Amino acid sequence: MYNSFRKKMFGGDNVVNLSDVRYLPRWIILVIDIIILIISLFLSTYIIEKITRSEFIYHNDKIIIFAGVIFSNVMFMYIFKTYAGIIRHSTFIDLFKLLISCFCTLFLVGSANIICEWVTGKEFIINPFLILYFIISFMGLFLFRLYVKEFFHIVREYRRSTLKKRILVLGIDEQSIAIARAILDNPSLPYHVVGFLTQRTDSKRAYLLGKPIFAKEKIEENAKEELLIDGVIIIKEMMSKDEMNSWVNLFLEKDLNIFKAPSVQKLRDSDFAGSIRNLQIEDLLNRKPIKIENEEIKRRHFNKNILVTGGAGSIGSEIVRQVAQFNPSLIVVLDQAETPLYDIELEMKEKFPHVRFKFVLADVSNRHRIEPLFQAYNFSMVYHAAAYKHVPLVEENPHEGILVNVLGSKIIATLSSKYKVNRFVMISTDKAVNPTNVMGASKRAAELFVQSLQNVEGNTTKFITTRFGNVLGSNGSVIPHFKRQIEAGGPVTITHPDIVRYFMTIPEACELVLQAGTMGQGGEIFVFDMGEPVKILDLARRMIKLSGFEPNIDIKIIYTGLRPGEKLYEELLSDDAKTLPTHNEKIMISKDPTMEFLEIETLVNSITKASLRMDKVEVVKLLKIIVPEFRSNNSIYEVLDK
Numbered sequence: 001m002y003n004s005f006r007k008k009m010f011g012g013d014n015v016v017n018l019s020d021v022r023y024l025p026r027w028i029i030l031v032i033d034i035i036i037l038i039i040s041l042f043l044s045t046y047i048i049e050k051i052t053r054s055e056f057i058y059h060n061d062k063i064i065i066f067a068g069v070i071f072s073n074v075m076f077m078y079i080f081k082t083y084a085g086i087i088r089h090s091t092f093i094d095l096f097k098l099l100i101s102c103f104c105t106l107f108l109v110g111s112a113n114i115i116c117e118w119v120t121g122k123e124f125i126i127n128p129f130l131i132l133y134f135i136i137s138f139m140g141l142f143l144f145r146l147y148v149k150e151f152f153h154i155v156r157e158y159r160r161s162t163l164k165k166r167i168l169v170l171g172i173d174e175q176s177i178a179i180a181r182a183i184l185d186n187p188s189l190p191y192h193v194v195g196f197l198t199q200r201t202d203s204k205r206a207y208l209l210g211k212p213i214f215a216k217e218k219i220e221e222n223a224k225e226e227l228l229i230d231g232v233i234i235i236k237e238m239m240s241k242d243e244m245n246s247w248v249n250l251f252l253e254k255d256l257n258i259f260k261a262p263s264v265q266k267l268r269d270s271d272f273a274g275s276i277r278n279l280q281i282e283d284l285l286n287r288k289p290i291k292i293e294n295e296e297i298k299r300r301h302f303n304k305n306i307l308v309t310g311g312a313g314s315i316g317s318e319i320v321r322q323v324a325q326f327n328p329s330l331i332v333v334l335d336q337a338e339t340p341l342y343d344i345e346l347e348m349k350e351k352f353p354h355v356r357f358k359f360v361l362a363d364v365s366n367r368h369r370i371e372p373l374f375q376a377y378n379f380s381m382v383y384h385a386a387a388y389k390h391v392p393l394v395e396e397n398p399h400e401g402i403l404v405n406v407l408g409s410k411i412i413a414t415l416s417s418k419y420k421v422n423r424f425v426m427i428s429t430d431k432a433v434n435p436t437n438v439m440g441a442s443k444r445a446a447e448l449f450v451q452s453l454q455n456v457e458g459n460t461t462k463f464i465t466t467r468f469g470n471v472l473g474s475n476g477s478v479i480p481h482f483k484r485q486i487e488a489g490g491p492v493t494i495t496h497p498d499i500v501r502y503f504m505t506i507p508e509a510c511e512l513v514l515q516a517g518t519m520g521q522g523g524e525i526f527v528f529d530m531g532e533p534v535k536i537l538d539l540a541r542r543m544i545k546l547s548g549f550e551p552n553i554d555i556k557i558i559y560t561g562l563r564p565g566e567k568l569y570e571e572l573l574s575d576d577a578k579t580l581p582t583h584n585e586k587i588m589i590s591k592d593p594t595m596e597f598l599e600i601e602t603l604v605n606s607i608t609k610a611s612l613r614m615d616k617v618e619v620v621k622l623l624k625i626i627v628p629e630f631r632s633n634n635s636i637y638e639v640l641d642k
Contacts, residue, residue: 030074033082036144037073040137041066048129065125072108073137076101082141098141106134164192165230165257170247172198172213175235179261180209183233191259191276194229219250231257233276248279252545279546296518300381300423301326307379308333309364309412310386312340315427318510319383320344324352332377334360334370335386364408367415374419381517382416384409384426387443391431392563394439395635398619399611401442407608409446417453417461425517426450428467428525436633438620444627447525449604452597454523464520466513467590468504468528482540486547490555492540495562500533512587519582525590527579562634600626 080097110130169180180193195212197219206213219227232251236244251258258279301323308323310316311333317340320333333348335341338361345359358377362369364386387405388394394401409426416424428447431440447465454463478501485492508528516526537557544551551557580589607622620637624630632638 030077032144033077033141034070034074036140037070037137040133040140041069044129044133044136047132048126052126069105069109069130069133073101073105076104076108094145095142098138098145102134102138102141105137106130164190166194166228167191167257167259168195168197168214168229168232169193170197170232170234171238172196172200172208173238175238177208179233179235180211184209189276191233197232216250219254223254227254229256231259233259233261234279235261236279252542255545255550257548258546297514298326300518301328303327303329304380305330305377306332307373307377307382309335309382309384309408310427311335311359312337312344313385314506315509315513316383316385317344317347318506319385319513320348321351322507322510322514323383324348324355327355330356330358330377332358332360332373332379334362334364334373336361336363363404364412365403367411370411371415374415374421379416379419380422382412382421382424383513383517384412384424386412387427389429389439391437391439394442395437395563395637398438398442398616398623399614401438402445402607402611402619402623405439405442406445406449406604407611410449410604410608413450413453413463416463417456417459421461423462423464423517423520424450425464425466425513425520427513428465430467430469432467435627435630437635438623438637441623441627441630444630445600445604445607445623447592448595448626449600451523451525451594452600456597462520462522464516464522465525466516466528467525468509468512469501478536478539479543482543486544486549486555491558492544492555493558493560494536494540495560497537497559499536499562501536503534504528515584515587519584519587523594525592526582527588527590529586529588595626 080101082094082097082101109125110127113125113127113130169176169183176196180196183189183191183193193209193211195214196208197214197216199216201215201217232247234244234247239247248258259276260279261276306323306328308316308320308331311320312335316333316335320331323331331348333341333344335344341359341361345357348355348357360373364370364384386408388401394405413424413426426446428443429440431437432444432447433440435441435444447467450463450465453459453461482492512526512528516524520526540557541551544555544557547555549555580591582589603622603626607619607626610618610622617637617640620632621640624640631641
């Protein structure tokens with residue numbers, strides 16, 4: 001112990017951690033026990049003398065009697081090794097050994113007292129004294145061990161609590177109590193529950209699991225330093241979107257960390273330590289998911305051959321994951337990006353070993369490479385997710401955007417019609433509505449061509465288009481970009497303080513695609529009720545705060561100006577479009593203007609030739625003819641609109 005203390009005092013660490021002090025030698029424990037026995041003996045003597053007010057030892061020398069009692073006690077303690085255990089880790093066995101040694105002492109001395117009475121006709125000590133000594137000595141030895149054990153427990157807990165994040169659990173329902181109990185029962189977790197938080201005002205003096213309950217007003221009225229807490233754990237599934245936003249705004253205002261815990265149902269099936277994480281901005285933007293008619297979707301995919309173009313991308317790979325759940329006969333995953341295609345191949349073979357996959361490295365604009373797939377596999381469903389989508393890059397390379405987004409869509413769609421594919425579902429974008437950039441206009445041109453095929457004589461394929469906004473977490477989207485900037489210490493770059501966007505999650509987007517594939521009758525453009533648009537500046541500020549920083553203090557926000565082709569507000573419907581409801585309240589049909597097949601085919605052939613010549617200006621000119629509402633914004637092609 002001295003060496004440990006010396007190391008702490010004269011080493012680099014000046015803090016003596018009592019919970020790490022070495023165990024005392026066993027002989028010291030025995031000496032302490034003997035001292036407790038002596039104290040118990042004198043205490044018993046004092047009590048007996050006060051009660052009886054007469055002699056209780058019938059022997060000329062009290063010291064001999066007392067020494068005999070102590071010797072007997074020490075002898076049995078040695079026999080049962082009561083001093084051998086580590087006191088701070090005492091168990092019921094150690095308690096039982098103490099009880100036996102004290103009882104044996106009582107039995108031995110009591111027996112000697114009875115024998116003495118038989119032989120001499122007189123006891124050498126009264127029996128009530130022996131019983132009192134037995135009780136006091138046992139309690140003294142027991143309390144010594146109990147106090148040492150509790151002392152080290154308190155020191156360990158104090159040390160843990162100082163190293164852990166002090167948190168409140170939001171809610172006082174069964175789910176919240178279960179989460180709190182799980183944290184309390186798991187000392188390895190880096191959280192220390194100090195109480196519960198509720199909106200109710202009638203629970204101020206109540207306790208749960210020995211922890212106080214705080215009302216919301218206490219958080220509102222006090223600063224973080226006065227509250228002595230680091231953060232709050234919430235269960236997202238237990239709250240509505242408005243409730244969660246209200247609480248999150250309060251916590252961010254108080255600079256509290258916000259942690260998300262799983263529901264109890266999910267907790268049973270997962271690793272609890274890894275399931276508590278910092279609340280992400282995606283959690284605040286999530287909405288109630290679309291209701292999916294799984295039976296109808298399963299019928300469309302079960303034992304069928306499915307093609308997914310762009311199958312290694314954010315949307316395409318999620319479509320592959322969801323379709324694989326319905327046990328199709330074959331999924332052909334097509335993409336021109338080698339590494340992502342290999343990654344999705346490894347993932348699918350691990351997650352769905354019973355499903356047959358074929359992974360094809362190919363460009364959708366190469367008809368000679370694509371048509372053999374249609375000849376060989378007799379596809380029932382085609383999901384066309386392959387596209388160039390980054391606005392500035394396509395603005396600089398319009399010919400490449402046309403070859404993939406327009407020619408590629410034309411090839412996949414016409415082959416679907418030629419080989420009698422039951423349904424063709426194309427993934428489009430809200431940037432196709434009143435486009436201000438080449439990317440959005442190219443997707444609108446693809447929409448027009450796909451729609452025109454529906455009414456071509458002899459066609460039996462149902463051509464369906466889905467249109468939605470920005471997808472959270474997709475490759476190149478704003479949220480991963482902001483996360484990287486925050487992790488790097490800033491600054492966070494925003495093109496314009498007033499820019500707004502619609503957001504949805506990748507699973508939501510793909511559920512829309514699957515649902516549209518089952519409910520469409522051909523020629524429709526399905527749009528999704530995406531709720532309220534989100535101001536990108538507010539999004540950035542929240543992300544910075546959720547990361548534990550202060551906007552424009554710890555992490556700067558700077559404005560870079562609108563990029564070529566970028567606009568402040570995205571739209572899901574064109575000005576002259578009308579919407580029709582569907583049986584799903586979250587999905588509508590947009591009735592946009594259409595073009596006849598021969599007209600759009602002629603224009604597409606012309607723009608394809610211009611793209612192959614890499615004549616950028618001619619490409620954009622023709623694109624503005626195909627999409628009359630296309631008005632370039634903050635782009636070199638604005639001169640073409642005059």
